[in-house]
Amino acid sequence: MMIETAGHAKPSPDVALSLPTRLRAQIKQDSFSLNDEFIFERADYRICFAQGSEVLRNKLASLVERMYGSRGLHVYHAIQDLHPSRAILVACRGEHLFGTLTLGLDSKAGLLADTLYRPQIDAIRAKGRKVCEVTRLAIDPEYGSHDVMASIFQLVYVMSRLIHGMTDLFIEVHPRHAGFYRRMLGYRIAGPEKICPRVGAPAVLLHLPLEYADAQLRQFAGKPMSRERNLYKFSSPLRDLAALTLTLSPASANC
Template sequence: MSDNTIIGASFEAAPLRSMLTVPAELAPAEDEIEQRLFKIRAADTAGRRSSANILINRRYAWRGYSTKPLPEEQSLDRITLVASDHAATIGTMSIGFDGASGLLVEQLFGAEVDALRRAGCRICEFTQLAMDNVPGSKRVLASLFHVAYIYAYRVKGFDSLLIEVNPRHVKYYERILGFKVLGPERMNPRVNAPAVLLSLDFRHTEKQIGRFGGNPQLSSTERSLYPYAFSIAEEAGIVGRLKSAGDAPRASS
């Protein structure tokens, strides 16, 4: 699509609606389309990266954290996604892939990262997560996470995810996504706050999406974010779109 939308989803409890091109005869009738949608895109323009930086700075400052701006341009080993409601950026997350430049998390947790490498894991990290306070924020967070997971696991073949979180948020991430503690509390100078290293095996994510994805009505009994994730069919569409685009959001021009 001309605006490089990866997926569009409803804020409401209706099933998520893919923005992928479909034949006209299969498109839903106008009165069946949920009008209030947010979109997930790559932050592959200066404007999107600026908007992501503004959101990151505002949300981190509110918690008393310091932060560094995103690089001026998208790179192959660090991709930023943004969720937008019309012109407003309401969520952002970056994906970092293990390679020649290493990972940000090994500044604090080098031994843990090296142990995963020795075990044959292909490691990535999710960083600079920021979410605005909007209705339907769980759906926005689940959609951002799912697109990042699709790109890292289904498209690029990375199988292990690492994140650094404040100690008081550990239980939250264990509950909503199935993370496990991998490294002890240490002071993170990048944000001037304590951090714990959490890990997630993407095979667990794959199973949970298979069980709950695309079924937001299950959120009344399932306490994780997975009911707010895309369905398997929608996931397959996103995989196809990313692969047809050359396995990566385009670099900024």
């Protein structure tokens, strides 16, 4: 199943960025049902899921090893990434895999970020909010761009927010990278600097209330020429996001 974006059309303010109630009722809140044939096509690259492909998983392992190793980080191969609560996204140009991240929903096993920051994340859970996280983000700088980052994160937004109803997205990053996520996506620092045992390097916890992403996408999606400095303007127009939500919803196939 291949999805192509319609370019940068003027977004309609009344486009509904949510699943119909009849579909949302069929979604499991703590696990993904992934379509291995899904492909999100862009001009010169594509994004798809890697869970069902040993070839893609091997390629992403090589990418992570190369990217993490070049920065002096420990390389960890997360068995948890194959858990139903996690979705592995990969970006490819031709046969070359150049980007990956894993989106994890909260489950009985919790989040990987709970290892260092459970009190901070539990404080959000205690408010009745639904948390998720991004882990294992690696993009080859030779192929990386704001468009690539925006494309990957808009899929994270659709899957976490629009399909599974998550309210809060966490990520652990090296302190020197925190400024980028704060400026370009609106993350806030939510936890102090600590040594992350998975990579053997300093990390801080960043927190993004997804209501902020809602507002930014409604204002900037599909407007790449905006003078605003954020990644949201590089996202697909709202109408395309709404269509993408229905396409990625496992329940929609039964309607």
